Amino acid sequence: MSLLNSLFPGVAVVTGAGGTDPLTQESSVGIGAAVARAFAAAGCEKIAITDVNPSTLEQTRQSVAADHPKVQLFSHAGSVAEDRFAQSFIDQVVKKFGRVDYAVNCAGVLGLPMRSAETSLEEFDRVNNINYRGCWLSSRAQLKQMVSQKPLPSHDPNRPPQRGAVVNIASQLGIVSRPNAPAYCASKSAIIGLSRADAIDYSADGIRVNCVCPGVIETPLVMEKKEVREAITPAVEIAPMKRMGKPEEVADAVLFLCSTQASFVQGHAMVVDGGYITV
Numbered sequence: 708m709s710l711l712n713s714l715f716p717g718v719a720v721v722t723g724a725g726g727t728d729p730l731t732q733e734s735s736v737g738i739g740a741a742v743a744r745a746f747a748a749a750g751c752e753k754i755a756i757t758d759v760n761p762s763t764l765e766q767t768r769q770s771v772a773a774d775h776p777k778v779q780l781f782s783h784a785g786s787v788a789e790d791r792f793a794q795s796f797i798d799q800v801v802k803k804f805g806r807v808d809y810a811v812n813c814a815g816v817l818g819l820p821m822r823s824a825e826t827s828l829e830e831f832d833r834v835n836n837i838n839y840r841g842c843w844l845s846s847r848a849q850l851k852q853m854v855s856q857k858p859l860p861s862h863d864p865n866r867p868p869q870r871g872a873v874v875n876i877a878s879q880l881g882i883v884s885r886p887n888a889p890a891y892c893a894s895k896s897a898i899i900g901l902s903r904a905d906a907i908d909y910s911a912d913g914i915r916v917n918c919v920c921p922g923v924i925e926t927p928l929v930m931e932k933k934e935v936r937e938a939i940t941p942a943v944e945i946a947p948m949k950r951m952g953k954p955e956e957v958a959d960a961v962l963f964l965c966s967t968q969a970s971f972v973q974g975h976a977m978v979v980d981g982g983y984i985t986v
């Protein structure tokens with residue numbers, strides 16, 4: 708039986724948490740915003756969120772605060788592609804909350820639709836600097852903190868305590884590719900490789916590192932632009948479930964991987980795609 712009131716007694720950190728669509732007033736939220744909301748709904752009382760977009764980040768903060776007034780929220784805008792910001796954000800979270808237990812790296816961008824020969828170096832670097840390098844910079848700062856802290860007990864006294872859990876958001880396009888997206892697909896494959904490598908290196912520290920590979924999810928990233936909506940339609944038709952996923956469906960997978968219920972899940976790439984990669 709659980710000795711804890713919540714599966715999440717520790718501190719959650721979410722990057723890319725500003726995906727609250729200003730046009731649709733939250734009818735479409737990003738995966739990071741959905742993860743922040745899911746942590747609050749699951750009883751996590753210390754949540755830190757960041758995003759490069761200060762106004763949508765503030766919308767996420769207000770939405771979580773309105774629904775969960777007991778939650779202590781720390782919110783600070785900046786770019787995960789900047790080494791100094793990625794580290795200073797975690798330093799500020801530790802100053803405020805004392806530790807980092809569940810780190811979810813959602814910040815990401817799509818690339819321009821082009822084959823490699825037409826892709827500029829600037830475009831390749833833009834996508835990789837945010838998606839892959841930004842994920843590494845964020846998780847490096849998170850792991851540095853996690854190794855230095857005492858573990859928290861598991862929800863199940865028969866299982867080992869947990870010093871921390873990192874969940875990186877990759878994509879189904881890190882496993883299979885699609886036309887005209889070389890930089891994006893490669894950036895997401897790199898996140899899967901990074902998560903596996905960190906899982907190996909941090910197992911002995913009681914830290915788990917996994918990633919989630921979403922399929923087509925109804926978020927501002929895909930809903931805001933007509934050309935993106937049109938480009939993803941074939942992928943929705945190919946997937947056996949023939950619909951877009953909800954950000955909340957991805958958030959549920961993320962929370963499972965962060966929790967001590969996933970105590971023996973390590974270096975895994977969990978696909979949440981309505982069956983897309985199976986066909």
Ligand SMILES: NC(=O)c1ccc[n+]([C@@H]2O[C@H](COP(=O)([O-])OP(=O)(O)OC[C@H]3O[C@@H](n4cnc5c(N)ncnc54)[C@H](O)[C@@H]3O)[C@@H](O)[C@H]2O)c1
Nearest residue numbers: 723725726737738759786787814815878921923924926928
């Ligand atoms: N929506 C999908 O279909 C889908 C599918 C697979 C993977 N993903 C991945 O899920 C993650 C979340 O995407 P989403 O669909 O929720 O989109 P989203 O646009 O709603 O969320 C991404 C967030 O990242 C933020 N961001 C962009 N650059 C940043 C930077 N330099 N520093 C900090 N934050 C930055 C954006 O402002 C945005 O709020 C991304 O990594 C994306 O690649 C999305």
